[in-house]
Amino acid sequence: MSYIPDEKRYDGMRYNRCGRSGLKLPAVSLGLWNNFGGESVTANTRRMISRAFDLGITHFDLANNYGPPPGSAESNFGRILKMDLSAYRDQLIISTKAGYDMWPGPYGEWGSRKYLLASLDQSLKRMGLEYVDIFYSHRFDPDTPLEETLGAVATAVKQGKALYAGISSYSAAKTAEASRILGEMGVPCLIHQPSYSMFNRWIEQGLLDVLEKEGIGCITFSPLAQGMLTDKYLKGIPEDSRVVKAGNFFPKEFLSEENLAKVRALNEIARRRGQSLAQMALAWCLRDPRVTTVLAGASRPEHIEENVAALNNLDFTKEELAEIETYATEAGINRWARSSEAG
Ligand SMILES: NC(=O)c1ccc[n+]([C@@H]2O[C@H](COP(=O)([O-])OP(=O)(O)OC[C@H]3O[C@@H](n4cnc5c(N)ncnc54)[C@H](OP(=O)(O)O)[C@@H]3O)[C@@H](O)[C@H]2O)c1
Numbered sequence: 499m500s501y502i503p504d505e506k507r508y509d510g511m512r513y514n515r516c517g518r519s520g521l522k523l524p525a526v527s528l529g530l531w532n533n534f535g536g537e538s539v540t541a542n543t544r545r546m547i548s549r550a551f552d553l554g555i556t557h558f559d560l561a562n563n564y565g566p567p568p569g570s571a572e573s574n575f576g577r578i579l580k581m582d583l584s585a586y587r588d589q590l591i592i593s594t595k596a597g598y599d600m601w602p603g604p605y606g607e608w609g610s611r612k613y614l615l616a617s618l619d620q621s622l623k624r625m626g627l628e629y630v631d632i633f634y635s636h637r638f639d640p641d642t643p644l645e646e647t648l649g650a651v652a653t654a655v656k657q658g659k660a661l662y663a664g665i666s667s668y669s670a671a672k673t674a675e676a677s678r679i680l681g682e683m684g685v686p687c688l689i690h691q692p693s694y695s696m697f698n699r700w701i702e703q704g705l706l707d708v709l710e711k712e713g714i715g716c717i718t719f720s721p722l723a724q725g726m727l728t729d730k731y732l733k734g735i736p737e738d739s740r741v742v743k744a745g746n747f748f749p750k751e752f753l754s755e756e757n758l759a760k761v762r763a764l765n766e767i768a769r770r771r772g773q774s775l776a777q778m779a780l781a782w783c784l785r786d787p788r789v790t791t792v793l794a795g796a797s798r799p800e801h802i803e804e805n806v807a808a809l810n811n812l813d814f815t816k817e818e819l820a821e822i823e824t825y826a827t828e829a830g831i832n833r834w835a836r837s838s839e840a841g
Contacts, residue, residue, distance in 0.1 A: 673705060693718070771818065
């Protein structure tokens with residue numbers, strides 16, 4: 499069956515300017531880290547992408563290593579693009595990254611020029627694209643000069659293999675440095691991709707100030723704390739949930755009684771606002787105008803529908819924010835702190 503996008507797809511979405519750039523991103527973006535890998539495209543993954551596009555989600559976020567197996571999310575996304583969205587390339591913002599373990603040997607991870615540029619070529623091939631819209635350094639590499647890592651990203655832009663440069667999980671100080679280095683290379687840093695949610699608030703301690711000062715946009719990943727900030731785990735652990743499938747990235751220990759008590763309290767506040775907890779968690783991230791877009795994941799189309807509907811109520815009263823503050827506290831779930839605390 500060929501897919502025909504909804505003609506009204508741009509009516510309900512909100513598009514926010516990414517920092518001081520010319521690019522606008524949808525307030526809700528879709529990430530393909532989980533649930534898009536495997537041997538082939540499934541009806542569910544194909545439907546998630548088309549449903550997202552129908553709802554005005556123009557931004558799809560990937561990385562070289564998304565799967566499993568690594569690379570398969572890009573291959574599957576490439577197949578879906580070809581089947582359903584090839585006529586709409588100019589309406590899409592597609593990103594990829596390199597930084598984590600991708601292939602054996604010393605050139606398959608971290609931040610060398612050798613690795614980044616080879617990886618981008620592989621990503622383009624897997625997705626069947628001539629260029630990506632955003633190419634990221636996926637993590638800070640303490641052993642490689644920043645000039646080399648970011649020089650590779652800038653080269654990708656100058657070669658036309660990427661339109662914009664991004665960094666992910668860099669500290670506030672390293673972000674300021676990265677912004678200066680990229681600026682000197684004539685390729686401004688478009689965007690930073692940090693983890694952020696009601697349970698993981700490190701970006702409020704300086705990073706957001708740097709982004710504002712430098713005019714860099716912010717796309718916050720895991721805004722639902724991988725699903726914890728939804729009603730998913732309120733009544734036990736569903737068999738098909740990420741905590742069962744994902745292994746050490748989302749260990750069961752995250753679902754401690756202390757964390758679940760906070761989830762229940764937040765769920766109650768969301769209910770009073772007439773929202774689901776997932777919706778309130780996304781709206782809460784977007785309460786700061788420096789956050790350009792929330793980068794959520796999904797395992798079924800209904801998640802995407804529910805998450806986009808968060809935009810129907812983005813306003814918080816002072817009292818609501820104060821009450822949320824009691825429970826929106828560090829939950830020990832930031833798996834990416836090693837990168838953002840380095841340097
Ligand atoms: N730059 C980086 O280093 C980095 C790191 C991590 C992620 N990311 C990016 O950020 C994206 C999002 O990360 P994430 O998947 O961890 O984000 P998330 O939005 O915090 O979690 C997504 C998970 O929450 C559950 N979910 C989503 N909507 C739901 C709803 N309405 N109701 C109930 N459950 C719902 C689903 O879990 P189930 O699968 O259990 O159904 C889904 O897989 C990734 O895909 C990737 O693009 C980047």
